[in-house]
Every structure is written in structure tokens, then in C-alpha cells.
Amino acid sequence: MAGKFNIRRHALGATLDPKGLMLRFLFPRLTPAQQRGQPLFDKAVSHARQRHWYVEGGIADSLDGRFTMLATVCAMISVRLEMLPEQGPEQSAALTERFVEAMDAEHRQMGMNDPALGRSVRKMVGSLARRVGEWRVAVSDAARWEDVVRSSVYGTGAPSDTQLAHSSAKLRELWQRLASSSDADIVKGVY
Secondary structure (H helix, E strand, O other): OHHHHOEEEEOOEEEEOOHHHHHHHHOOOOOOOOOOOHHHHHHHHHHHOOHHHHOOOOOOOOHHHHHHHHHHHHHHHHHHHOOOOOOHHHHHHHHHHHHHHHHHHHHHHOOOOHHHHHHHHHHHHHHHHHHHHHHHHHHHOHHHHHHHHHHHHHOOOOOOHHHHHHHHHHHHHHHHHHHHOOHHHHHHOOO
């Protein structure tokens, strides 16, 4: 039956062609399309949710701990995106936009009101920007790697040597995958 009606599956459901295409063309703002940076953000979320960060790495499995890992992974991806010759700033901005949208949505679900929400999201974006700056240093100066891991992942906390070594090694693996991936793959969230 799918062939009879020419139904195409999309991330947000099925649409009929060509009618669905016509509606998307006539009403682009009313028909959802995948947003810029979404594949990158989805990959970052998937990576930040990996169990080993919270078990072997000793990061608190809490809202703050999960934010810490997501901001760290997004910062590393942003540093890699900055290395793209043409699309870097645009792709980095798109990733940041998805990050802001996700943080805004999460805080709204927790019941934050609008005045407090703006301050909170600005603080989180500032935290992401700080991490981007730190990771720029870490990828260019290997001697600073563990200091940046400690600051980006643990903040003022005191991880054990084993936890710090685990997180440091896993983040180094992530960076090596990011650095060795093609520019086209990075933009698609494939690394």
C-alpha cells in the first residue's frame, strides 16, 4: 500500500508526495524540517549520555552532571567546526543554536518562568563558551589536556586519579575521531 500512495517517511511522520512537498513549499514555516546543526547536536547528546562518563568517570548522574558532559562534548565539536575552511562559523553557530533550544526546552519543562529562564540560559551559553575557549587551548597544547579535562568536566570537584584518567582518555579518543573525520562527515554528525 505504501507504493500505491507514494508515502515517504520523514523524521516527524509520513507525508504524501507531491502534496506534502507542495505544502512544504507554500508554507515553509508551518512544516517542520530538520534544523541546521541537528545531526551534530543529536550525536553530541548521544555521546554525552554514554554510561561510562557517570560510572568510570565519576561524573554525577544528575541534571548538572549531564549538562557538564553535553557542554564539554559540544565545545569539542565546536572547536573542530572552527577548523572548517568555509562552513565552520555557520556550523558552529547552528550547533550552539540547537544547544540553546534544548536548554530552553528542558528548563521550561522544569517550570522555570521567563525572567529566570533567560538568565539561566545565558549562564549556560557562557559556560559553553568558556569550555570552547579551554578546548581550543587543549587541542593545541597537549601538556594542558588534563587541566582542561579537570576544569571542563569536574569544575571545582575533586575526581580520583582513576576517574580523571578515564575521562581524559575518553575525551582524547573523541578528539582523535573528530580530528580525523572529514569536514563533510563532521557537518553530518558522523565521526
